[in-house]
Amino acid sequence: MRxxxxxxxxxxxxxxxxxxDKLKGLQDRLATIEATGEAADGMVRVxxxxxxxLTALELDPRVYRKLASTELSEAVLEAxxxxxxxxxxxxxxxxxDVAPAGAPGGGIPDLGKLLPEKFDMDSIREHYGLLGK
Incomplete structure (x- = not known):
C-alpha cells in the first residue's frame, strides 16, 4: 500500500x-440527567x-392540612x-450540537451505535483496493 x-x-x-470518544462523553452526560419540579408553593417536590x-417525592408536612387529596394528586402531577x-x-x-435540525426529541439515541468501537480495517482496505496482494 502506498x-x-x-x-x-x-x-x-x-x-x-x-x-x-466525544459521543461516548455525550452519552455519559445524557445518562446522568435528572431534574426536580415543584408545585403547590414548593410544598410538593418531585x-x-x-x-x-420518579426517583424522589418530598411532601412538606403542611401539604396535608392545606390540600385535599385531589389537589395533592394534581400538585404531584404538576411537579x-x-x-x-x-x-x-x-x-x-x-x-x-449533534442532532439534525428538526429531529424528534423523544428518547435518547444510543450514541455508541453511531460509531462502533471496532471495525474491520482490512475489509475497508479491500473494498477500496488498498489491501496488498
Missing amino acids: AEWQAHIDELLGQYREQR TVDRQGR SNNAAEDVAEQTRQIME
Whole structure:
C-alpha cells in the first residue's frame, strides 16, 4: 500500500476515534440527567431521571392540612410534569450540537451505535483496493 494512502487512512482512523470518544462523553452526560419540579408553593417536590421516571417525592408536612387529596394528586402531577420538561430541555441542550435540525426529541439515541468501537480495517482496505496482494 502506498505510504500516503496509509497516512490518510491513519488520519481518518484518528478522527473516527476522536469523534467516538466525544459521543461516548455525550452519552455519559445524557445518562446522568435528572431534574426536580415543584408545585403547590414548593410544598410538593418531585425528582425524575432522564426518562421521566420518579426517583424522589418530598411532601412538606403542611401539604396535608392545606390540600385535599385531589389537589395533592394534581400538585404531584404538576411537579412531575415540570421536572420532565426540565429533563427534556437539558436533553435538547446537550443534543443540539449533534442532532439534525428538526429531529424528534423523544428518547435518547444510543450514541455508541453511531460509531462502533471496532471495525474491520482490512475489509475497508479491500473494498477500496488498498489491501496488498
